[in-house]
Amino acid sequence: MFPGTTAERDAADYVVVGAPLDVSTTFQPGTRFGPDEIRKFAEPYDDYDHRTDQFFTELGVADAGDVRAWDDAEAYLTFLSGTLRDVVWDDAVPLLLGGEHTVSYAGVEATDPKTFVCLDAHLDLRTEYDGNEWSHACVTRRVLDVVDEAVVVGARTGSPEEWERAEEEDVTVVPPESVREWLAGFDSDGPVYLSVDIDGADPSVAPGTGTMEPFGLSSTQMRDAVRAVAPACVGFDVVEVNDRDDGQAAALGGKLLREFVYAHAASSGSAPDDGGRADRPGD
Amino acid sequence: MFPGTTAERDAADYVVVGAPLDVSTTFQPGTRFGPDEIRKFAEPYDDYDHRTDQFFTELGVADAGDVRAWDDAEAYLTFLSGTLRDVVWDDAVPLLLGGEHTVSYAGVEATDPKTFVCLDAHLDLRTEYDGNEWSHACVTRRVLDVVDEAVVVGARTGSPEEWERAEEEDVTVVPPESVREWLAGFDSDGPVYLSVDIDGADPSVAPGTGTMEPFGLSSTQMRDAVRAVAPACVGFDVVEVNDRDDGQAAALGGKLLREFVYAHAASSGSAPDDGGRADRPGD
Amino acid sequence: MFPGTTAERDAADYVVVGAPLDVSTTFQPGTRFGPDEIRKFAEPYDDYDHRTDQFFTELGVADAGDVRAWDDAEAYLTFLSGTLRDVVWDDAVPLLLGGEHTVSYAGVEATDPKTFVCLDAHLDLRTEYDGNEWSHACVTRRVLDVVDEAVVVGARTGSPEEWERAEEEDVTVVPPESVREWLAGFDSDGPVYLSVDIDGADPSVAPGTGTMEPFGLSSTQMRDAVRAVAPACVGFDVVEVNDRDDGQAAALGGKLLREFVYAHAASSGSAPDDGGRADRPGD
Amino acid sequence: MFPGTTAERDAADYVVVGAPLDVSTTFQPGTRFGPDEIRKFAEPYDDYDHRTDQFFTELGVADAGDVRAWDDAEAYLTFLSGTLRDVVWDDAVPLLLGGEHTVSYAGVEATDPKTFVCLDAHLDLRTEYDGNEWSHACVTRRVLDVVDEAVVVGARTGSPEEWERAEEEDVTVVPPESVREWLAGFDSDGPVYLSVDIDGADPSVAPGTGTMEPFGLSSTQMRDAVRAVAPACVGFDVVEVNDRDDGQAAALGGKLLREFVYAHAASSGSAPDDGGRADRPGD
Amino acid sequence: MFPGTTAERDAADYVVVGAPLDVSTTFQPGTRFGPDEIRKFAEPYDDYDHRTDQFFTELGVADAGDVRAWDDAEAYLTFLSGTLRDVVWDDAVPLLLGGEHTVSYAGVEATDPKTFVCLDAHLDLRTEYDGNEWSHACVTRRVLDVVDEAVVVGARTGSPEEWERAEEEDVTVVPPESVREWLAGFDSDGPVYLSVDIDGADPSVAPGTGTMEPFGLSSTQMRDAVRAVAPACVGFDVVEVNDRDDGQAAALGGKLLREFVYAHAASSGSAPDDGGRADRPGD
Amino acid sequence: MFPGTTAERDAADYVVVGAPLDVSTTFQPGTRFGPDEIRKFAEPYDDYDHRTDQFFTELGVADAGDVRAWDDAEAYLTFLSGTLRDVVWDDAVPLLLGGEHTVSYAGVEATDPKTFVCLDAHLDLRTEYDGNEWSHACVTRRVLDVVDEAVVVGARTGSPEEWERAEEEDVTVVPPESVREWLAGFDSDGPVYLSVDIDGADPSVAPGTGTMEPFGLSSTQMRDAVRAVAPACVGFDVVEVNDRDDGQAAALGGKLLREFVYAHAASSGSAPDDGGRADRPGD
Ligand SMILES: [Mn+2]
Ligand SMILES: [Mn+2]
Ligand SMILES: [Mn+2]
Ligand SMILES: [Mn+2]
Ligand SMILES: [Mn+2]
């Protein structure tokens, strides 16, 4: 159980869901242990947040456990998406713990945002990788089938096809050196889904991830992005954390989840406005 | 390069092939790093084997590198099998380094043995696992479509369906406590493929594997089995080694490969007799 | 959740309770992570046990989670004991996951056995250690205040005072070399509590423990002891597992818990007979 | 022995004392190994400091070894304080290696400073934690019973009660983003005790600590704080280093100790002026 | 094989050569595993570089494997230098993977540059260390016998003799805080050899090295230095990476090698102009 | 300090000396950390030995610390030998902690035994290795220049030249399977030096060593050999322990040292009789 998730699932405003999918990682596997690593290394965090003057335990967060993964990613996403849509229908914000980045697709499908903001070293805009269109290297491309626009913050690598796709109007790439400026100007006109691929951070900050990519974001840049974007959000995830470091990646992941909840809750007394996009059919 | 593999691929009597498939591991992933871990930890072994009075470097072993894996196991097996069949057609014995146990199927398909002898904690006799018939938990079942009989040495766990299947005539289960006796009586009447799933060993001996299963074989039992079976063999593999220990599993895996080659070479001056089953079509 | 604990707490025949007490470990701390490490590394075990022809998921095992620990061991034991006594009053067998060995006292107090059988490298018969009578090094001494006799299986070290105490009639010491013989003659005339201090095993088998002591039991000796003693038991624990190895100690601990349940359940269709010693007051 | 501590204890100007207390760590234990880890990872540092043109071996530093810890923190602090007071009475500056942060209390008691400056992620201003007033989470609160004022540099988390206490006049909180500014204005009007809780650093810089807290100080910020404060100091410690990373935390801890000694020695030809507060009774 | 080294050795413009010398490391050994660690952790990097619009696989890079090391450093350097000179004579740029820093001498000898630019925490200007003039702590001093000038970027420690030597005209020391300024003014009037001692980086960035020295360069500073200097270079190395972290040092080392190749290739359509200093005798 | 070494150096009957030489290890380096790892992992052992009814702290053991190593092995051996000879001249038994196996030569030179008994996987009978006659792979050959006979217990690998040398009269090879028998018949007619190369043990028992060699001795076989040989000994060492496992190799090494002292002390009330071979010149 993620520390401080004292709410009942049905009464919750936020619901943590673990999604330990780990089938397409190309380099270092282990993200299947990500959800439990994040839960473990969030243990020492204080309940109280001084900046927003809130207690995590009073913000209505529940932990629904993991949706057990198997090796058919597409089928898994469908199933996971259903679980997350139930969360949305219960007027709660899903907080997804990956697992590989692929699982963000389920989060997006369930929350139906206008914009996908993603902290990531990689563009993840491939149409397929090794013949697999559900590879973690394709997730932002898949997500663009659902959302109106994608912003990849901290991106620093990709294939020519990905960079070409990134030049289209519905994609914004914010390289690490432009993050502060982008944050200063950030303004959202519709519901956002925020996805934190932990490899957006520099490997010194988050070595426990499948594909370390040097020259990344600092932990405070990650934090400031989460704080800035959270108020506009209908869904959130932290993905690509594995168990191959001494807890740095998981500690950061768990902290960013808490920063998300504090910032989101502080900005609205009520459940997030989803623009009517994710209503239960028949509602 | 596996240490001591000084032969040219074309002139070799034994060819090491890495098969870093790592898609169906249910618990701890990382067997994709198995081939290189085994190569690394075989570094300190002496070239000379006192028991058989042979030099490894004089036994005609080549290292053909890895057959890069992707996440479609069935397609990969077909491709890998082709690579291994080329080895067989060149009158050499393939020495496969996994990767997950699934890759043994390709080894068997390429060498077409009569008998599949396998050191393994698990029966691996499932028809499918989580809907996947090419899971490592099904490999011996798949292999039984090709061979006449399977012997699972060191087996100590399985599902009821697996145990039921194991009672049929074409399967022999040798529990850890019966290994010495079985070895004493071992006699082969046809070509054998020997597969070493490193989890056949006790976790104290080989902790670096995907699914540790206590109460397993000692390293000397593993060695004695390899020595006894090798002379009858047309193919060999070591699988399920990962990078999650301090080198114990890889060190054992590399040593058993060498024991295989020493024992096999000592028993025959020429290339192994494959009973005419794996001839190149048209030869 | 310990894998396979599908029963509801109230309807369960066996209840797993984590007790992450970690205050008196003299050398390598970390046994606070023991319960979750054991749960994690029990993941890959098959549900079905061939020897007893039983499914773990059909044996009525629940996981009640952890009883959060703090640094007042004596107060914690009182609280923990209450939790475990509830389990007993519900006619279930408590399966305690340590945590340091001290927690066994709570298990004993809750189950009120006649005999305490303990696998341990150490006598744990000190009256106090560094002024602390609730140190893990004193647990068997404390337990002797409650039970009629203690048997320390695999014991190989202690202070002179401990060895002297061990010579009294109510203590039996079974050194590692005598375990097979002792098991052959084991017969119980009253309810037993079985405690597995994982350091009873040789460090090669269970390096992840607070005070490794070489020349210990093999994993099969541990298993055979658990199988032999389990039928007589009213309570069970695995203690002193920490997170400082590659999973070997936790994997063994989780396996022994399963062996306990299989053996105990196979020996009795009903809940264990506790000789009327642990009845709820007023029942 | 800390590298370069070539002075005799009696003739020393600085005395290293290890204090491996490790009883109240709430999350990851192991700080008992802190003193030896710091000694080990200080091995490769050059004797010569270019900035101050001094040799560490010529600055009169002795290593008095460890004061062995046991689990009664309060009694231990009394004993440790006596050892450190002896150092002070011998006109030397104690350099304490923790161990948990609690040990700073003994350092403060022995040196009787006017001001307690502390690098820490946490306020450590609780009155008690889990009923324990000698928890590491209470150390700055305890210290405030002895000193006139406390400054917590790098603080970023605490309970509401801690933040409330922090608003009183005798406490200054310097958040990470204000450290440079605070350092620029730092001026001391009385003896200072400087305590480095290594978790003041960002987890990327010092992952080997009991309670990682993201968004912390960089190593150069830590260094600049030590350099600025050292000249005013009568005592120093580095605490909360454990053995759970690859040496980063220990390497930083040992380096900061050296920076302290270089800066302190460079600022005064003689032993530090303690304002007459810590004189031996009867002197 | 370093990922993406698809060129044939004879036709290559760049040749990777591993030099696993590991005999003089004073603190943490293991740099013998550096070449293979770097190759492994370079696996996930994209082939395409967006900044320079180039594919690594199209830049003519070959991997010639390792030059096996033994414990006579001086003899090894002679041999290694021969191997590297062959690379130079074939009009290719050697890319050396250490091994200890000593191996840079062979790179310099083979490429005969005018200037030696080196990222390093240490001056490496000793005449000998423990009586050994071929210690890694002497490499820049040795190199100064061959080149006209040396620049040590990121240097922050050394002995008085080293600092004195550094004040001579042929040595420039760029402390970490002056790197940006130095880069802005960098201009080369002759061939340069660029050596990356990974300990130039802060230990948070590259913990896996023999002698961590806090307060070092960030990964982007390292990158910017490589990008700026590469166009002037006739040779390059990454040294002092070992296997004692979670891949951070190796990942950075492999990335910097790629940055070097991208920047070097982008600046010249042809092989580097070596100023006629390294011509094959008789050419 | 090795735990329990309470004697003063001058008054001691046994003197621990660390010899962290680590220059010729061919595979995994790190034995320089061996002495401190052994001291650390010997911490939890009881002072009292039940078998011999002795307290370690009463047996007169001192720890003289380490003889700092440098990279000229031959010069180091001369220096180390002098230190050890001082121990012998003070009528104490040296207990050497390696460091690579080479250091045994210094122990032998200082104690001048008739017989060298060595637990080792390797024959170590090479005349030179990579041109180095002081490689750890040559130590038993070097020792044979000093002693009358060598017995290599647990040996299982070597070059043809080594096996040939081993057939001469002054060498006895006891393979792992013959150890029990050899121990039963062991009888010494002159002073013995006992060297424990920890790689004599199976890698499951002692993974933390430079060159793991499977199929080795169990920990109890190692112990029984030490107990049997100790009474005849004038010197003892434990070598080839490094820091690359979770403490298993060091824990075993420290335990065997204690077993040696208990067994040696129990067999003689006085200092060992060295047959007059190691008298101080002029005595
Ligand atoms: Mn991604
Ligand atoms: Mn990514
Ligand atoms: Mn298998
Ligand atoms: Mn298996
Ligand atoms: Mn115990």
Ligand SMILES: [Mn+2]
């Ligand atoms: Mn114990």
Ligand SMILES: [Mn+2]
């Ligand atoms: Mn603190």
Ligand SMILES: [Mn+2]
């Ligand atoms: Mn703190």
Ligand SMILES: [Mn+2]
């Ligand atoms: Mn250097």
Ligand SMILES: [Mn+2]
């Ligand atoms: Mn350096």
Ligand SMILES: [Mn+2]
């Ligand atoms: Mn040896």
Ligand SMILES: [Mn+2]
């Ligand atoms: Mn050896």
